[in-house]
Every structure is written in C-alpha cells, then in structure tokens.
Amino acid sequence: xxxxxxxxxxxxxxxCITGSRAYGTHLPHSDTDIKGIFIQPKADFxxxxxxxxxxxxxxxxxxxxxxxxxxxxxxxxxxxxxxLNVPTDCLKLSHSVMQHLRxxxxxxxxxxxxxxxxxxxxxxxxxxxNKKIVNPIAKERKNILAFCYVVAGQGAMPVTKWLxxxxxxxxxxxxxxxxxxxxxxxxxxxxxxxxxxxxxxxKESSNAISLSSIPKEMGPVTYLHFxxxxxxxxxxxxxxxxxxxxxxxxxxxENTISHGKNYDSKNMMHTFRLLDxxxxxxEQQKIIVRRPNREFLLRIRNGEFEYxxxxxxxxxxxxxxxELYEKSNLPDEPDKSxxxxxLVQMRQELYDM
Numbered sequence: 001x002x003x004x005x006x007x008x009x010x011x012x013x014x015x016c017i018t019g020s021r022a023y024g025t026h027l028p029h030s031d032t033d034i035k036g037i038f039i040q041p042k043a044d045f046x047x048x049x050x051x052x053x054x055x056x057x058x059x060x061x062x063x064x065x066x067x068x069x070x071x072x073x074x075x076x077x078x079x080x081x082x083x084l085n086v087p088t089d090c091l092k093l094s095h096s097v098m099q100h101l102r103x104x105x106x107x108x109x110x111x112x113x114x115x116x117x118x119x120x121x122x123x124x125x126x127x128x129x130n131k132k133i134v135n136p137i138a139k140e141r142k143n144i145l146a147f148c149y150v151v152a153g154q155g156a157m158p159v160t161k162w163l164x165x166x167x168x169x170x171x172x173x174x175x176x177x178x179x180x181x182x183x184x185x186x187x188x189x190x191x192x193x194x195x196x197x198x199x200x201x202x203k204e205s206s207n208a209i210s211l212s213s214i215p216k217e218m219g220p221v222t223y224l225h226f227x228x229x230x231x232x233x234x235x236x237x238x239x240x241x242x243x244x245x246x247x248x249x250x251x252x253x254e255n256t257i258s259h260g261k262n263y264d265s266k267n268m269m270h271t272f273r274l275l276d277x278x279x280x281x282x283e284q285q286k287i288i289v290r291r292p293n294r295e296f297l298l299r300i301r302n303g304e305f306e307y308x309x310x311x312x313x314x315x316x317x318x319x320x321x322x323e324l325y326e327k328s329n330l331p332d333e334p335d336k337s338x339x340x341x342x343l344v345q346m347r348q349e350l351y352d353m
Contacts, residue, residue: 001051006063011038013066013095013350016086018079023273024294025301034061035083036093037069042351066350070343073101074334076110078118078274085287097346105342107281108333112325115278116318122271123314137241144201144209145170147231150187150222159200159224171199174212175224183228185209186220200224207235268310269301275317282324 006012019033020026040051052068055061064072064080072080084103148159163170174188174197190197195218198210209226273291280288291297300310 001054003054003056003061003063006038006054009041011041012063012093013037013039014098015093016083017090017092018083018086022082022086022090022289024290025269025297031060036063037066038063039066039350066346067343070339073106074336074339076106076108076114078115081106081287082289085289087290097349100342100346103287104285105339106334107285108331109325109328110333111278111281112321115274115281116321119271119274119278119314120318122267123311137238141238142234143204144206144226144231147227148200148224150224156225170201173197173200174214175200175209176211176214183225185224185226187222187224188214188218189221263307265301265303269297271314272300273297275314275321278321279317279324282321282328282330285330
C-alpha cells in the first residue's frame with residue numbers, strides 16, 4: 001500500500017505537520033514533515049492483511065495504522081504524543097472519531113524515560129559526531145602491516161620501517177608461532193625468495209598474518225608482534241566512519257563544521273527540547289509542541305554554546321526532571337484496558353459507518 005492508495009481510498013483519518021515547523025524552530029531550508037493515521041480497508045483488517053505503517057522514501061511523510069498509533073501512544077512515544085498536540089496551524093485533517101484520543105489518557109511517568117531518556121541518546125549522538133569530526137579516518141585503508149612491530153634494540157619498531165631500512169620485502173618473510181609466548185612470532189627472511197615463505201600477509205586485503213613452514217637450519221632474524229586487537233578496532237572504526245560519511249546529511253554536516261564547535265548542534269537542540277517537554281509533562285500534565293523558548297533553541301542549533309557547557313546544563317535539567325516525576329501524580333503507566341476499549345469503539349465507528 002502506498003500513500004497514493006491511502007489518499008485515493010480515503011483511508012486517512014488524521015494528518016498534521018510535525019517536526020521543526022510544529023516546534024517553531026524551522027529554518028528557510030527545513031523540510032516539511034507530515035505524519036498521519038490511517039485505517040486499513042475493512043476486508044483487509046478483518047482478514048489476514050496487516051499494514052502498520054506507510055511512508056515515502058525519505059520518511060518525511062509517515063502514516064500509522066490506527067492500532068499501531070494507539071499502541072505507540074500507550075508506550076508514550078514522544079513523536080506520536082506530539083501529533084495529538086500540534087498547533088492548530090499544523091493540523092491538516094482530523095476525522096470526528098479522533099476526538100476519542102484525548103492526550104491526557106496516555107500521559108504517564110513513562111514520559112520520563114521516553115522524553116528525557118531519549119534526550120540523552122541525542123547527547124551521545126552529538127558526542128559520537130564530535131569524535132568523528134575531530135578524528136577523521138583516511139580513505140586509504142591500512143593493511144595489517146601497519147599493526148605489526150618487531151623487536152629492535154631495547155624497544156620496538158614498525159615492521160614497515162624495519163623492512164625499509166634493510167631493503168627487504170614482506171613477501172620474503174616467514175613467520176612461526178613461538179610456544180609459550182602469546183602474540184609473539186619468530187620472523188625469518190629468505191633473500192633469494194626460493195624457500196617459499198608466505199610473507200607477513202598474502203595480499204593487501206588480508207585480515208590475518210600468514211604462517212610459513214621454516215627449514216630447521218634457519219634461525220629467526222627478529223621477533224614480531226601483531227596487534228590484532230588494535231587492527232580489529234581500526235577496521236570497526238573505519239567501517240563506521242565511512243558508513244557515516246556515505247549516509248550523512250551534507251547540509252547538516254556543513255552547518256556543524258561551520259560553527260566550529262564539533263558537535264551536532266541540531267541533535268543538541270532536540271536534547272533540550274525533549275528535556276523541557278519532559279519537565280512540562282510532569283509539572284503541567286500536558287504536551288507543549290510549539291516551543292516558547294524558540295530563540296534559545298536556535299542559539300543551540302547555531303552553535304553558540306560550548307559542548308561541555310550544554311552537557312552540564314542538560315545534566316542539571318535531568319536531575320530536576322527526576323525530582324519532578326518523583327513528586328508527580330501521573331500514573332506509572334497508561335490504563336491499558338481503558339485504551340483498548342477505546343480503540344475497539346473507534347474501529348466500530350469507522351467500520352460500521
């Protein structure tokens with residue numbers, strides 16, 4: 001089922017503008033995010049077909065099946081709770097049956113985790129981006145030789161430098177394990193290239209060192225250590241970094257670079273929005289989507305604060321939120337039986353029309 005199907009069959013019962021345009025934090029280039037609710041055709045719903053979500057390729061437009069929507073409301077999902085509370089200028093369509101879904105039915109102490117807890121995942125994302133920006137990884141991938149060292153005098157030397165000094169080739173090296181000496185290998189060298197050593201690595205893309213058969217009369221020229229853990233960590237970091245480069249939003253990344261603070265300021269802005277909303281739910285028992293502190297949030301997005309200062313402010317807010325929820329008279333969780341009965345009533349009204 002596609003969005004066009006939902007519209008042509010008149011299955012959409014709720015539709016609104018969400019995201020930055022609902023929060024009031026949008027900029028001229030901001031996307032317009034649309035979310036909504038649909039019902040399946042009666043025959044599909046009564047049969048075996050289940051469709052929980054329909055969205056476009058970019059996920060800027062998303063519609064939830066009514067049952068899935070109510071299930072996520074019951075779990076106090078922030079994005080869906082916001083949908084029921086968008087400003088009137090963001091509401092595009094609302095079927096009369098939607099009057100049953102009153103926001104206060106769903107607010108509970110779960111919001112402490114779903115709003116404030118999620119907010120701190122944004123801090124971790126910002127911290128992770130900081131690490132990627134400050135420590136970029138070169139596109140040319142290192143091979144295992146970069147993680148091999150040989151004994152040299154009273155210390156160690158990169159094997160690549162050691163080979164270069166001797167004008168030796170890694171292909172002419174032979175390695176063997178040394179009993180009782182974990183991660184240390186004897187390194188032998190065949191200047192003629194006729195013994196048949198397998199080299200330190202067999203090819204550029206090798207992920208493990210090569211071991212060779214060594215003639216009994218030969219002795220090692222030195223001992224080699226392969227930092228296998230370091231190599232595995234590098235491979236993981238390399239993969240994650242270049243996957244991030246491939247998928248990152250370039251406009252958003254350029255904005256992060258331009259303010260010079262090396263953190264994702266948009267994620268950090270959402271951290272403070274979610275923390276403030278969590279506090280408002282505990283104190284006022286309502287969700288305020290259009291943010292009254294728009295200017296402060298945009299200052300965060302513009303990178304006007306130091307990362308460490310923002311983390312400190314966020315942690316202070318989190319402490320206060322914990323205290324607010326401790327004193328709040330919100331229920332621990334929404335009344336599931338009441339919500340299920342309400343969903344049944346809504347479906348009866350929609351399918352018996």
